[in-house]
Amino acid sequence: MAKDKQHQLEIVTEPKFIDGSALKIPMLQILKEDGTLHKGAEAPKLDKELALKMFDTMQFIRILDERMIAAQRQGRISFYLSSLGEEAASIGSAAALDDGDMIMGQYREQGALAYRGFTVEQFMDQLFSNERDLGKGRQMPVHYGSAALNFMTIASPLATQIPQATGYAFGQKMDKTGNCTICYFGEGAASEGDFHAALNMAAVYKVPAIFFCRNNGYAISTPSQGEQYAGDGIAPRGVAYGMKTIRVDGNDILAVYQATQLARKLAVEEDEPVLIEGMSYRMAGHSTSDDPTGYRTREEEEEWRAKDPLARFQTYLIKKKWLTEKDAEEIFAEKKAAVLAALKKAEKVPAPHIDELINDVYDTPPKQLKEQLEQLKAHIRKYPEAYPKTASRIDGGEK
Amino acid sequence: MAKMNLLQAINSALDIAMAKSEKVYSFGEDTGSFGGVFRATSGLTEKYGRHRNFNTPLVEQGILGFANGLASQGSYAIAEIQFGDYIFPAFDQIVNESAKFRYRSGNEFNVGGLTIRTPYGGGIAGGHYHSQSPEAYFAHTPGLKIVMPRNPYMAKGLLLSAIFDPNPVLFMEPKRLYRASTGEVPEEEYTLELGKADVVREGKDLTIVAWGAQVEMAEKAADKAAEDGIDCEIIDLVSLLPWDAETVAKSVMKTGRLVVTQEAPLTSGFASEVAATIQDKCFLYLESPIARVCGLDTPYPLCHEKEYFVDHLKVYEAIKASMTY
Numbered sequence: 001m002a003k004d005k006q007h008q009l010e011i012v013t014e015p016k017f018i019d020g021s022a023l024k025i026p027m028l029q030i031l032k033e034d035g036t037l038h039k040g041a042e043a044p045k046l047d048k049e050l051a052l053k054m055f056d057t058m059q060f061i062r063i064l065d066e067r068m069i070a071a072q073r074q075g076r077i078s079f080y081l082s083s084l085g086e087e088a089a090s091i092g093s094a095a096a097l098d099d100g101d102m103i104m105g106q107y108r109e110q111g112a113l114a115y116r117g118f119t120v121e122q123f124m125d126q127l128f129s130n131e132r133d134l135g136k137g138r139q140m141p142v143h144y145g146s147a148a149l150n151f152m153t154i155a156s157p158l159a160t161q162i163p164q165a166t167g168y169a170f171g172q173k174m175d176k177t178g179n180c181t182i183c184y185f186g187e188g189a190a191s192e193g194d195f196h197a198a199l200n201m202a203a204v205y206k207v208p209a210i211f212f213c214r215n216n217g218y219a220i221s222t223p224s225q226g227e228q229y230a231g232d233g234i235a236p237r238g239v240a241y242g243m244k245t246i247r248v249d250g251n252d253i254l255a256v257y258q259a260t261q262l263a264r265k266l267a268v269e270e271d272e273p274v275l276i277e278g279m280s281y282r283m284a285g286h287s288t289s290d291d292p293t294g295y296r297t298r299e300e301e302e303e304w305r306a307k308d309p310l311a312r313f314q315t316y317l318i319k320k321k322w323l324t325e326k327d328a329e330e331i332f333a334e335k336k337a338a339v340l341a342a343l344k345k346a347e348k349v350p351a352p353h354i355d356e357l358i359n360d361v362y363d364t365p366p367k368q369l370k371e372q373l374e375q376l377k378a379h380i381r382k383y384p385e386a387y388p389k390t391a392s393r394i395d396g397g398e399k
Numbered sequence: 400m401a402k403m404n405l406l407q408a409i410n411s412a413l414d415i416a417m418a419k420s421e422k423v424y425s426f427g428e429d430t431g432s433f434g435g436v437f438r439a440t441s442g443l444t445e446k447y448g449r450h451r452n453f454n455t456p457l458v459e460q461g462i463l464g465f466a467n468g469l470a471s472q473g474s475y476a477i478a479e480i481q482f483g484d485y486i487f488p489a490f491d492q493i494v495n496e497s498a499k500f501r502y503r504s505g506n507e508f509n510v511g512g513l514t515i516r517t518p519y520g521g522g523i524a525g526g527h528y529h530s531q532s533p534e535a536y537f538a539h540t541p542g543l544k545i546v547m548p549r550n551p552y553m554a555k556g557l558l559l560s561a562i563f564d565p566n567p568v569l570f571m572e573p574k575r576l577y578r579a580s581t582g583e584v585p586e587e588e589y590t591l592e593l594g595k596a597d598v599v600r601e602g603k604d605l606t607i608v609a610w611g612a613q614v615e616m617a618e619k620a621a622d623k624a625a626e627d628g629i630d631c632e633i634i635d636l637v638s639l640l641p642w643d644a645e646t647v648a649k650s651v652m653k654t655g656r657l658v659v660t661q662e663a664p665l666t667s668g669f670a671s672e673v674a675a676t677i678q679d680k681c682f683l684y685l686e687s688p689i690a691r692v693c694g695l696d697t698p699y700p701l702c703h704e705k706e707y708f709v710d711h712l713k714v715y716e717a718i719k720a721s722m723t724y
Contacts, residue, residue, distance in 0.1 A: 078524040078701075129702040137702030140526040156528035157485060158457060191456035193488060221433035222454045229456065295433050351702045361697050372665070372695045376706060383712050390706055 025235040027279055028259055029249040033307050035315025044258035048322045054095050054115070054253060055317055058087045058310050059328070060335045061111045064120070065284070067339050068127060068141075072288040076347060077127050081142045083108045085251070085283030088309035089214050091115050092256030093182060093276070096264060102168055102181040104152045104161040107142055108214065108282075109184045116149040120338050124346030131352040136360070159185060159192035162211065166198045166273075169207035173271060180208035180267040182260075187277075188219025190234045199241040199275065208267035210260065211238070211275045214250060216282035221295035238275030250278030251309040254316070281307070354380065354390040403584040406577045408551035409439045409516070412558035413477065415588045417447050420475060422512075423562065425452045427462060427479030436481055437518060437577055459485055463492035463515070470510035471500065475562055483519035483571060484528045490536070497567040498542030511565035514558075518574035519547075520612050520662050521708060526701035532611075532663040532694075537569050538639045538672070544568040544593055545639040547611035551582045553637065556591030564593060573612035580615075596643035598650070602632035605656040605718055608647055608673055610636040613660050619711035624718045631718065639669055647673065648680040655686035656721045660714050665693035687724035690717040 002011040030041045037043060065082035072080040083090065090111035094103065103112050110123070122134070126144050129137035134146055135153060145153025152161065152168075165183030172179050189195060190213055202209050213234045217224050224233070238245030244266055248255040256278055263274035281304035285292045292301070317323040358365045358373045365373075377394055384391035403411065417423045425440055431454035434441030443452035455462050459480055466478040480486045486493070493515065501509040521530035537545055544566050548554035554572065561568035573580075599614060600621060609617040614635045621631035632650050636642055651657050657677055659670040670691040678689055692714050700707055 138527065138698070138700045140524070140529070140701055143526070156526070157487075188457040191458040191461070193458060193460050219428070219457045220436065221429045222431075222457070227431075227454050227456070290436070354703060354706060357695065357700060357703045357706065358697055368666075369696055376695065379713060379716060380706065382716075386710070386712055387706050390703065 020231055023236045023239065024232055025245065025247045025277075027247045027249055028255045029252050030254040030258065031252045031312055031316055033312060035312045035319065043254050044261060046254070046257065050095065051317060051322060054091055054257075055313060055323065056331060057091050057111060057115045058253075058313065059331050060120070060339075061087050061091070061114055062310055063332065063335045063339050064110065064114075064123060067336070067343065069284065069288060071343060076343075077141050079141050080127070080288045081107050081286070082284040083110055085304065085308065086214055086216055086280045087111050088253035088256055088313065089212070089250040089278040089280050090184065092253035093210075093212055093260040093278075096257050096260035097182060098179060098264075100150060100177065100179045101264070102150050102152060102165075102172070102179065104165045104168065104181060104183045105154055106158070106161070106185045106189060107154050107156070108186070110142070110144065112184070113144055113146070113149065113151050116146075116151060118144065118146060118149060118151070120342040121346065122146070124342040125349065128346040128349065129351065130346055130349035132346075132349055133352070136356050137352045159189040159194035161185070162189070162195050162198035163201065165209050165211070166202040166205070166207055169202070169209035169267075169273070170205055173208055178268060180210060180264055182210040182212055184212045184214060186219060187213055187215040187224045187234050188222065188228055190237070191228060196237075199238065199243060199273075202273035203242045206271040207273055208271055209273045210263045210267055211273065212260070213275070213277045214280055215277055216250075216280045218282050218286070218296070220286040220290060223296075233277055235275065235277040243275050244272050245275045245277075247277045247279065250280030251307050251312065253309055253313045280309075350393065351389045354394055400583045401586050402581055403551045403555075404578050404581045405548075405551045405554050405572070406437060406439050408555040408584050409558055409572065410441060410443075411584065411586065412555045412562070413440060413443060414446070416475070416477070416559060416562045417443060417451060419588070422473065423451070423475040423477065424469060425477040425479070426455050426466075427516075428455060428457055428481045430454060430479050435479060437574065439516070439572075440479065459487075459489040460492055463489035463497070466513055466515070467492055467496050467500065467510050470512040470567070471508050473512065475512040475514070477514045477516060477562060480515060480517040482529050483517045483533050484531045486517055486533065493537065493543070493569070494540050498540045500542075500567075502542060509565070510567050513567040514561045515567070515569045516558075517569070517571055518577070519571045520573050520575055521699055521704060522575035522612070524701065524704065527698045530699040530704070532661065534571060534639055535663055535667060535669050538669050540640075542567070543640055545571065546593060546637065547571045547573070547639065548637070549573065549611055549614040549635050550576070550580045551584045553591060553597070553635075555584055556589050557593065557637070559588060560590040560593050568593070571611065575612050576615070594638045594641045594643060596646040597635045597637050598646065599633040599635050600631065602630040602654070604630045604654055605658065605721055606632045606634060606647070606650040606654045607714065607718070608634045608636060608657065608659045610639065610661070613662055613709065616709060616711045616714050617660060620714035620718060623711065623715045627719070629718060629722055636673075642673075644676050644680065647677060651677055651681045652684045655684050657685075657689045658692060658714065658717045658721055659689065660692040660709055660717075661694070662709055663694055664696045665691060666696050668693055687721045690721055692717045
């Protein structure tokens with residue numbers, strides 16, 4: 001066949017358009033919805049200890065999310081974003097990584113952070129914006145971050161972390177760290193220009209990055225199919241950018257774990273960036289600020305409740321005799337008690353001192369900012385009743 | 400007349416505009432049948448169909464690029480950016496495209512039918528990314544008009560003017576007041592002039608200039624100053640581009656004192672522009688330095704929002720300092 005030399009293309013003589021639906025990417029599923037293995041499917045190598053750590057983290061995140069939605073309704077915290085129904089996607093993928101790998105999340109990956117070792121107290125300190133919060137109380141709840149755990153601090157603007165993941169992974173490659181970067185985002189964020197820039201650059205530079213799209217069906221109220229995109233979801237875009245790509249059942253923690261484990265190998269050993277699309281469903285609202293009954297049906301939610309990733313994994317573990325119903329109940333009760341205790345403790349911790357207001361704008365506060373702070377403090381001293389959170393401690397005194 | 404909150408007034412303006420011309424389109428993230436995260440576009444899909452009021456994919460640069468194209472084709476494009484904090488991916492489309500479309504083509508093409516609606520400002524526990532007041536970035540851009548209403552009556556009349564104004568308009572809505580600000584609003588169509596400041600309260604001792612949600616703080620501060628016998632004149636700038644320097648200058652020539660207040664950080668904010676222009680126009684009339692009462696030069700914090708926020712007490716202190724200079 002004739003070839004175009006410059007572009008190395010095969011030449012055809014018939015005009016033929018490739019259909020937009022020509023590429024249909026299948027979905028890896030190892031565990032069926034009933035928690036049993038597909039016939040012929042091989043579960044990834046997973047020892048009991050690791051499997052139980054994954055389960056433990058799923059239980060913790062489930063109760064944390066449920067409890068904190070309630071705490072927001074009670075007015076104890078200002079806002080919350082839950083990951084209900086999507087626990088397998090973040091926990092299964094985080095479990096397949098090395099602790100030295102960087103995680104860049106969107107804002108629904110508390111599971112990955114918990115798996116890394118963020119404690120229940122650390123979660124609560126951030127949620128209550130108290131003086132023990134690593135982020136110094138500056139951001140809204142759920143904007144976690146920890147340098148010690150290689151978890152980049154969350155920012156609200158969507159998709160900005162995706163090209164940053166490409167850059168971070170480039171640095172890891174140059175430094176020969178043997179680590180990779182995993183970047184999480186939703187199918188809505190994948191509409192942003194930053195997503196496209198990120199994947200193209202990652203493929204061009206061959207960086208050790210894993211782009212993990214949590215396709216949970218909705219961007220706030222906007223359904224994915226037909227309103228967010230017209231094609232076969234996000235996965236084909238990876239192929240178009242020349243990248244290894246796989247689609248998995250995001251509610252099947254074994255499929256997520258296996259795909260991420262293989263992706264990490266490709267990324268770290270062969271400098272191949274990978275796109276993983278995990279198909280899931282956002283069981284709660286986008287945040288505590290919206291009510292999903294306004295844009296979707298109860299029937300649809302029930303359909304997905306039957307695919308619950310936690311129940312599915314629990315059934316698998318029980319069948320494997322690594323867990324009993326009673327164990328599961330006990331773990332849940334223990335997690336619940338820990339969450340409630342940490343919540344009560346964190347809400348009593350005072351807000352960061354007012355001096356923190358001007359720190360970290362730069363490495364050290366410029367003179368002008370120090371003057372602004374002094375003016376503010378003089379003002380607070382004059383009207384202490386108007387600024388109760390900081391006034392009592394303004395000059396280092398006790399609350 | 401009907402009692403409306405700011406959201407209802409905006410919704411009413413959109414409804415009237417869409418009824419008036421089939422060439423009016425409204426779109427943005429979640430703005431379809433859901434009505435937007437603040438519900439400003441509620442009911443419009445049901446009334447005018449999914450082809451007139453619709454959801455976009457989640458891409459701000461795309462929303463503004465699409466809106467520029469639609470406006471250049473001769474339609475009225477009303478693009479909602481969910482939060483002012485998320486407008487920056489669209490900065491290129493607004494600053495390099497919307498603002499220069501007419502000028503660069505020698506008026507062969509224009510995007511006069513474009514209106515960008517976006518909620519701005521703090522006071523809602525929104526932290527860094529749901530609280531910013533980014534008007535100054537855009538006020539540095541010739542070719543744009545910028546409007547910031549303070550209450551439902553102003554919002555409706557100004558939005559109707561903005562939609563049919565033959566220039567691209569950035570319409571910044573004070574989200575803190577979306578439900579908090581209510582008032583009597585005509586149900587029918589009416590317009591308010593763009594580029595014209597509004598003297599909210601007359602006074603003889605000192606002039607306060609504010610815009611959008613900050614007018615409320617100016618009013619509260621003026622009330623408190625009145626208890627001390629200080630008679631403040633309050634001017635709502637209404638439009639930042641173009642802005643009505645004459646109305647402000649006339650007032651300052653009368654009072655001899657000026658306090659400008661904005662939510663945004665102090666440095667390079669629009670208050671600085673007002674201060675520079677007024678000292679130029681009123682130099683010999685000034686009894687005290689022009690004061691700017693603004694946010695600190697830090698990102699907008701969550702836990703210290705109350706301290707950071709430019710409240711009426713800070714404005715009041717500036718009034719007193721100016722009076723006793």
